[in-house]
Amino acid sequence: MDTEITLQFLSEPTDINYGGNVHGGMVMKWIDQAAYACASQWCQSYCVTVYVGGIRFYEPIHIGFIVKTHAYIIYTGSTSMHIAVDVYSKNVKDAEFVKNTHCIVVFVAVDADSKPIPVRAFAPTTERQIALRNYAVKLMELRKGVEEEMKQFT
Ligand SMILES: CC(C)(COP(=O)(O)OP(=O)(O)OC[C@H]1O[C@@H](n2cnc3c(N)ncnc32)[C@H](O)[C@@H]1OP(=O)(O)O)[C@@H](O)C(=O)NCCC(=O)NCCS
Numbered sequence: 001m002d003t004e005i006t007l008q009f010l011s012e013p014t015d016i017n018y019g020g021n022v023h024g025g026m027v028m029k030w031i032d033q034a035a036y037a038c039a040s041q042w043c044q045s046y047c048v049t050v051y052v053g054g055i056r057f058y059e060p061i062h063i064g065f066i067v068k069t070h071a072y073i074i075y076t077g078s079t080s081m082h083i084a085v086d087v088y089s090k091n092v093k094d095a096e097f098v099k100n101t102h103c104i105v106v107f108v109a110v111d112a113d114s115k116p117i118p119v120r121a122f123a124p125t126t127e128r129q130i131a132l133r134n135y136a137v138k139l140m141e142l143r144k145g146v147e148e149e150m151k152q153f154t
Helices: 024-043 127-153
Strands: 004-010 047-053 066-076 080-090 098-109
Touching: 004 024, 024 047, 024 066, 024 080, 024 098, 047 127, 066 127, 080 127
Parallel strands: none
Antiparallel strands: 004 066, 047 098, 066 080, 080 098
């Protein structure tokens, strides 16, 4: 399906933080890469990140673990694509993945002059896709209040 993408790879010794686990900035990079792959596959053009939100690290990711990033479209506007990203990891010896984080990344498709261009509409069909679309709309509403509050310092 061109609404989602899953990437799997090993966390490497160079991904380490001072505590011996994977650096949070590296996880954010993986999130951005997975979300970009999903968004650009959908709009079939270059796109840029306009918003990242809600990152909460539930569990550390250890070095030498298998990391899985799952990115999927949950909403499209005229030029924007809202992508949910879940990051999982597991010891190579384990059967099950553990969820490490979930967040939302919004991309905007742009032309050669970096101007927003229209994207094709995502029409949710399954019960889960419809629930996720409603979740995206709810988050957009909530963000308006957050952005209003943050205006004083931006
Ligand atoms: C993204 C960018 C092209 C948007 O340009 P703009 O002139 O502000 O465009 P618009 O106001 O028309 O908004 C374009 C879309 O972004 C969305 N958007 C703008 N601000 C947003 C925010 N805070 N959160 C979510 N979406 C947002 C708008 O809702 C709109 O989506 P829609 O067309 O689906 O309704 C411009 O802000 C930009 O270039 N930002 C820098 C991007 C960047 O460098 N990213 C990091 C590296 S890739």
